[in-house]
Amino acid sequence: xxxxxxxxxxxxxxxxxxxxxxxxxxxxxxxxxxxxxxxxxxxxxxxxxxxxxxxxxxxxxxxxxxxxxxxxxxxxxxxxxxxxxxxxxxxxxxxxxxxxxxxxxxxxxxxxxxxxxxxxxxxxxxxxxxxxxxxxxxxxxxxxxxxxxxxxxxxxxxxxxxxxxxxxxxxxxxxxxxxxxxxxxxxxxxxxxxxxxxxxxxxxxxxxxxxxxxxxxxxxxxxxxxxxxxxxxxxxxxxxxxxxxxxxxxxxxxxxxxxxxxxxxxxxxxxxxxxxxxxxxxxxxxxxxxxxxxxxxxxxxxxxxxxxxxxxxxxxxxxxxxxxxxxxxxxxxxxxxxxxxxxxxxxxxxxxxxxxxxxxxxxxxxxxxxxxxxxxxxxxxx
Amino acid sequence: xxxxxxxxxxxxxxxxxxxxxxxxxxxxxxxxxxxxxxxxxxxxxxxxxxxxxxxxxxxxxxxxxxxxxxxxxxxxxxxxxxxxxxxxxxxxxxxxxxxxxxxxxxxxxxxxxxxxxxxxxxxxxxxxxxxxxxxxxxxxxxxxxxxxxxxxxxxxxxxxxxxxxxxxxxxxxxxxxxxxxxxxxxxxxxxxxxxxxxxxxxxxxxxxxxxxxxxxxxxxxxxxxxxxxxxxxxxxxxxxxxxxxxxxxxxxxxxxxxxxxxxxxxxxxxxxxxxxxxxxxxxxxxxxxxxxxxxxxxxxxxxxxxxxxxxxxxxxxxxxxxxxxxxxxxxxxxxxxxxxxxxxxxxxxxxxxxxxxxxxxxxxxxxxxxxxxxxxxxxxxxxxxxxxxxxxxxx
Numbered sequence: 001x002x003x004x005x006x007x008x009x010x011x012x013x014x015x016x017x018x019x020x021x022x023x024x025x026x027x028x029x030x031x032x033x034x035x036x037x038x039x040x041x042x043x044x045x046x047x048x049x050x051x052x053x054x055x056x057x058x059x060x061x062x063x064x065x066x067x068x069x070x071x072x073x074x075x076x077x078x079x080x081x082x083x084x085x086x087x088x089x090x091x092x093x094x095x096x097x098x099x100x101x102x103x104x105x106x107x108x109x110x111x112x113x114x115x116x117x118x119x120x121x122x123x124x125x126x127x128x129x130x131x132x133x134x135x136x137x138x139x140x141x142x143x144x145x146x147x148x149x150x151x152x153x154x155x156x157x158x159x160x161x162x163x164x165x166x167x168x169x170x171x172x173x174x175x176x177x178x179x180x181x182x183x184x185x186x187x188x189x190x191x192x193x194x195x196x197x198x199x200x201x202x203x204x205x206x207x208x209x210x211x212x213x214x215x216x217x218x219x220x221x222x223x224x225x226x227x228x229x230x231x232x233x234x235x236x237x238x239x240x241x242x243x244x245x246x247x248x249x250x251x252x253x254x255x256x257x258x259x260x261x262x263x264x265x266x267x268x269x270x271x272x273x274x275x276x277x278x279x280x281x282x283x284x285x286x287x288x289x290x291x292x293x294x295x296x297x298x299x300x301x302x303x304x305x306x307x308x309x310x311x312x313x314x315x316x317x318x319x320x321x322x323x324x325x326x327x328x329x330x331x332x333x334x335x336x337x338x339x340x341x342x343x344x345x346x347x348x349x350x351x352x353x354x355x356x357x358x359x360x361x362x363x364x365x366x367x368x369x370x371x372x373x374x375x376x377x378x379x380x381x382x
Numbered sequence: 383x384x385x386x387x388x389x390x391x392x393x394x395x396x397x398x399x400x401x402x403x404x405x406x407x408x409x410x411x412x413x414x415x416x417x418x419x420x421x422x423x424x425x426x427x428x429x430x431x432x433x434x435x436x437x438x439x440x441x442x443x444x445x446x447x448x449x450x451x452x453x454x455x456x457x458x459x460x461x462x463x464x465x466x467x468x469x470x471x472x473x474x475x476x477x478x479x480x481x482x483x484x485x486x487x488x489x490x491x492x493x494x495x496x497x498x499x500x501x502x503x504x505x506x507x508x509x510x511x512x513x514x515x516x517x518x519x520x521x522x523x524x525x526x527x528x529x530x531x532x533x534x535x536x537x538x539x540x541x542x543x544x545x546x547x548x549x550x551x552x553x554x555x556x557x558x559x560x561x562x563x564x565x566x567x568x569x570x571x572x573x574x575x576x577x578x579x580x581x582x583x584x585x586x587x588x589x590x591x592x593x594x595x596x597x598x599x600x601x602x603x604x605x606x607x608x609x610x611x612x613x614x615x616x617x618x619x620x621x622x623x624x625x626x627x628x629x630x631x632x633x634x635x636x637x638x639x640x641x642x643x644x645x646x647x648x649x650x651x652x653x654x655x656x657x658x659x660x661x662x663x664x665x666x667x668x669x670x671x672x673x674x675x676x677x678x679x680x681x682x683x684x685x686x687x688x689x690x691x692x693x694x695x696x697x698x699x700x701x702x703x704x705x706x707x708x709x710x711x712x713x714x715x716x717x718x719x720x721x722x723x724x725x726x727x728x729x730x731x732x733x734x735x736x737x738x739x740x741x742x743x744x745x746x747x748x749x750x751x752x753x754x755x756x757x758x759x760x761x762x763x764x765x766x767x768x769x770x771x772x773x774x775x776x777x
Contacts, residue, residue, distance in 0.1 A: 037503045100681060100745055107441055108748040110503050111631055114443070114624060115740030122733040126666065126726050317507070356518040359511030366500055366508060 007151070008223055009347045010340060015229050016299075017339020018236040022291035023316030024323070024331035025243065026090075026284030032260035032326040033280045036106060039113035040093055042313015043120035044285045048086040048292030049304045050128055053136055055081035056297075061137040070142040075297065078140070079235075082293035083286040090285025091278050099274070117313075124306035133303035136296050143227035151221040165212055169205035176202045228298040239290055240332060243283070247328060252279060260326065311355055315342070318362040324375020333373060396549045404542040415539065419609050421649045422544035423602045428629040428645035429551045429638055430598035435627070436636035437559065438591035439571030441506045444493070444513030445626045448596035450618035451489045452482030452603025454520060457532045457613055464536050471538050475608055479547065479601040486600020487593045489516070494592030498585055501574075513623055521615040531614025538608045547605065548642070551598045555638045559756075567591060571636070621733065628736050632743055634750025639757040652735065658728025664716035666726060668709050676705035677742055684746070 023045055030038045055078040060067045097116055101109045124130070176198045180186065186195060247253035258266040259276045267273045295312070296302050319338040323330025338358065345357045365372065407418045431445045456478040467474060493512050500508055521529050558564035566587045569577035578584045607613050629648050633640025679701050687694050716722050743750070755761075 037507070097741060097745075101748065104744075104748045106502060108744050110441075110506065111627070112741055112744040114627070115737045115744065118621075118624060118733060119737035119741065122730070122737060125730055126663070126734070314511075321504075321507075352522045353518060356515050359515050362511050363508055366504060370499065370504070 004221055005347065007221065009343045011223055011225060013340030013343035014336055015225070015233060015339070016342060017319075017336035018233050019291045019295045019299075019335075020312065020316045020319045020338045021332045021335025022236055022239065022287050022294075023312055024319040024335045025240075025328065026288045027317050027320040028323070028325055028328060028331040029256075029280050029284040031320070032328075033256065033263070033277055034098070034102075036098065036109050037113065037317070038098075038284075039110065039313075040097075040116040040120065041284070041288060042309035042311075042316070043117045044086050044090055044093070044309070045288040045292045045313055045316075046124070046304075046306060046309030047089055047120065048082040048289035049296040049302075049308050050124075051085035051289065052078045052082040052293035052296050053134060053304055056136050056140050059140070061140045063134065063137065068139055070140050072142060074140055075142070075231075078297065079290060079293050082289040084289075086289025086292070087282040087286035090281040090288075094278060094281040099277075121306045121310070128306060130305040133305040135301070135303050141228045141297055143231050146224040146226050147230050149223045151223065153220055162212060162216075165205070165208050169202075169209050172198070172202040172205040226298070232294045232298045235290070235294060239287060243287070243328070246283070252276070256280060311358075315358040318358045318365075321362060321372055322365050324372025327372065327375045330372055330374035392553075396546070396553075400542040400545045400549070403545055407541050408539075415541065417650070417653060418541055419539075419544050419605075421646050422541070422548045423606055424626070424629065424645040424649045425548040425642050426544075426551045426598055426602040427626050428633070428641040429548070429555055430595040430602075431626050432630045432633075432636070432638060432641040433555050433558070433598075434591050434595040435630050436634075436641070437555065437564070437571065438567045438588060440588060440591065441502055442493070442509040442592075442595075443506050443623050443627050444509035444511075445595075445599055446618040446620070446622035447493075447509075447513035447516045448486040448489055448599035449603040449606070449622070450513075450516060450520065450613075450615070451596075452486040452600030453607040453613045453618070454526055454532065454603075455485030455600070456482045456604040457534050457607045458526065460534050460536060460608070461532070471536070472540065472543065474536070475538055475540055475543055475605070478604045478608065479543075482600040482602075482604030482607075483597035484600070486603065487597040489600075490592040490596025491589065493596075494589040498588060510620065510623065513618075514620065517615050517618055527614070529615060531612055531616075534607050534611050534613070536608065537611040540605070540609075544605050544609070547598070547601055552638055552642060554594065554598075556756075559638070625736060628740055631750055632739060634752035634754065636754045637750065637752035637756060639755070640750055640752030644751070648736070648739075652732040655732050655735065656729045658731070660725040661728050661731075662713070662717060662722070663724050663726055664719070664722040665709075665713040666731070667722060668713035668716055671712060672705040672708045673738070673742070675708075676701050677745055681745055 023041065026041050026044070027038060030036060030041070056074075059074050059077060061070075061074075093116060097112050098109050101112060176195075179195055179198050183192075183195060186192070191199060245253075247256060255266070255271045255276050256279070258269065258271055259273055259280075263273065266276075291312075292309070296304055296308075315338055316335065319334035320331045321334070322337060323332070323334030325331075338361070341357055341361060342354050345351070345354050403418065407415045410418075427445060427449060431442065434440050434442050434445075459478065459481055464474065469477065493509055520526050526532055558567065566577065566582045569580065569582050570584055570587045574584055625648065629645045630641050632648060633642070633644035680698050683694060683697055683701070687697065747753075
């Protein structure tokens with residue numbers, strides 16, 4: 001735990017939280033119209049990651065023979081593939097698993113949802129590549145490097161010292177390279193004495209260059225965000241803006257709000273309730289698909305298996321409850337808070353507990369303010 | 383027969399059953415012994431969860447947590463005190479069952495308290511989260527062996543004790559249901575507000591249900607720890623909780639008979655599937671398609687066919703038979719497609735079967751196989767004679 005890394009951790013938390021927010025939107029929208037916790041939403045997210053993976057393979061970024069270089073069009077294709085697939089999957093689940101049970105007690109739908117999520121997790125293992133867990137090839141991402149913002153300058157180094165040490169490093173590098181050229185086929189891990197001596201000099205000078213740079217940077221405060229993750233954040237914000245427009249300013253959105261306000265009254269007023277529920281599942285699941293594609297592509301080292309959606313799904317659900325389930329801005333706020341809470345736990349040094357924090361937050365929220373931060377807890381009328 | 387005669391008779395019968403099962407299992411191989419023990423433990427778990435979910439109407443899906451607490455409490459106690467206690471095996475085991483039950487019921491109290499404010503799906507999530515928190519905390523305790531698990535020194539093969547616990551759990555539930563003590567539980571299940579208006583102390587009923595249910599799970603955990611000789615957090619994941627919930631739901635939420643029978647069935651079937659040979663993917667797809675068709679048509683029959691019940695049952699049987707016949711034909715057809723020719727390990731299907739059972743059951747019979755019904759001798763008599771014999775003295 002070091003205070004100077006806190007701003008960076010907050011940024012990381014917001015980046016992570018934006019994905020949770022996208023998933024949480026799906027939970028909250030479905031809860032809004034049906035009062036149902038769609039337990040299978042995390043698994044829809046998982047299937048979205050697989051859709052993105054297959055799309056990237058179709059575009060030529062297969063594990064054996066990946067293309068080099070990419071362009072944003074590939075990413076857009078993957079995003080659309082994932083969103084479409086997830087949207088359709090969500091609609092399918094609603095039509096065949098939840099709609100027949102709408103007249104039954106809600107627990108029945110909840111158990112079905114658990115059944116579907118188990119089915120996708122374990123049934124997916126039969127059809128989908130899961131061991132060894134594949135990942136989307138990093139080369140598909142054209143946005144390489146970091147965006148850096150310097151908040152405070154470091155101590156700095158004298159230019160002369162830097163030039164001196166760098167020239168020494170270059171000389172050492174060159175002499176080692178020359179030696180290697182004259183000794184073709186030398187085993188790099190078991191060199192003869194003269195080669196080893198040259199390699200040691202090279203390592204020493206390299207280390208000196210790094211030391212000098214670190215000493216110059218010490219005390220500086222830099223924020224760095226991988227470019228890809230910045231694009232991810234921008235896309236998330238755009239999607240949320242589109243959702244806000246959809247819900248607040250279109251006919252469909254007005255119908256959605258009406259259904260969520262009062263299901264039966266909306267039906268009596270001529271709203272096509274089934275159509276709206278289908279539409280809600282379509283939109284919510286497509287958002288999860290977008291989140292899945294982006295987290296699988298931009299968060300480095302993400303391995304995809306059939307349990308990929310379990311923890312993000314649970315955390316996003318907690319985010320939705322934290323913000324007030326059924327409340328769209330609440331889901332975004334809750335998602336960001338969950339992301340920040342998780343990175344803060346890691347920052348405090350309890351990284352083994354990063355998955356437990358979600359449940360702790362959930363239990364505290366439900367005990368202290370069951371309606372969530374932005375939600376209103378209603379008094380139950382008898 | 384007087385009250386005490388029947389009571390003593392049932393107790394003697396239970397003891398005879400347990401010891402004969404013990405004797406039977408002693409002559410079998412260790413795999414069968416394991417099956418018998420674990421089946422008994424799952425019966426205990428399912429029936430005790432049924433007390434919370436079925437009889438009291440709460441919705442807990444974190445039962446594995448209590449199981450774990452029981453196992454770990456006794457595991458660490460055994461490591462510290464077994465050598466000093468100088469107790470004979472069975473006495474130590476019974477002591478440990480109590481210890482596990484106390485440990486788990488403390489945890490149950492912890493979960494039961496939030497349940498006072500929460501209902502339905504929220505309670506479900508909290509219990510699930512609680513289970514995960516316990517598992518993660520245990521996983522990070524070096525003293526409890528962390529993720530590597532804990533080895534327990536004395537191992538006992540007390541099959542009779544396992545089944546005695548199961549029978550005890552069943553009889554506690556049954557007596558609760560049949561006597562006046564159980565009425566508040568049923569009242570809370572049916573309507574919380576109305577029952578509290580009638581003077582039922584809803585708080586104490588809910589907490590009691592959690593206490594009893596978790597105590598039995600804890601005792602089961604104690605027996606598991608001493609039977610296996612090794613416990614690790616990986617043995618108590620969410621999946622275990624889901625499996626126990628499936629058992630309760632399949633049997634019929636609220637039915638003790640249903641919970642016990644489906645626990646045995648749902649435990650035995652997946653174990654049987656472990657030695658399933660490799661299957662072609664085409665067969666699995668064919669089964670899937672036929673299942674969807676069968677479920678859809680049965681659902682349609684149930685919803686829209688208002689003819690004679692006998693005729694309806696006949697149609698349903700026909701659909702099922704047709705689906706069964708269709709599977710090999712469709713499988714053979716699908717086998718012509720290349721991507722479906724790959725074979726899949728049959729053992730991978732174990733949890734898929736759970737999932738499909740849950741979904742199909744919820745679609746066709748949400749109240750479970752037994753619904754609220756219980757096994758009774760009157761029902762058996764009716765099955766054989768066609769009528770229920772009226773009790774003496776009733777015209």
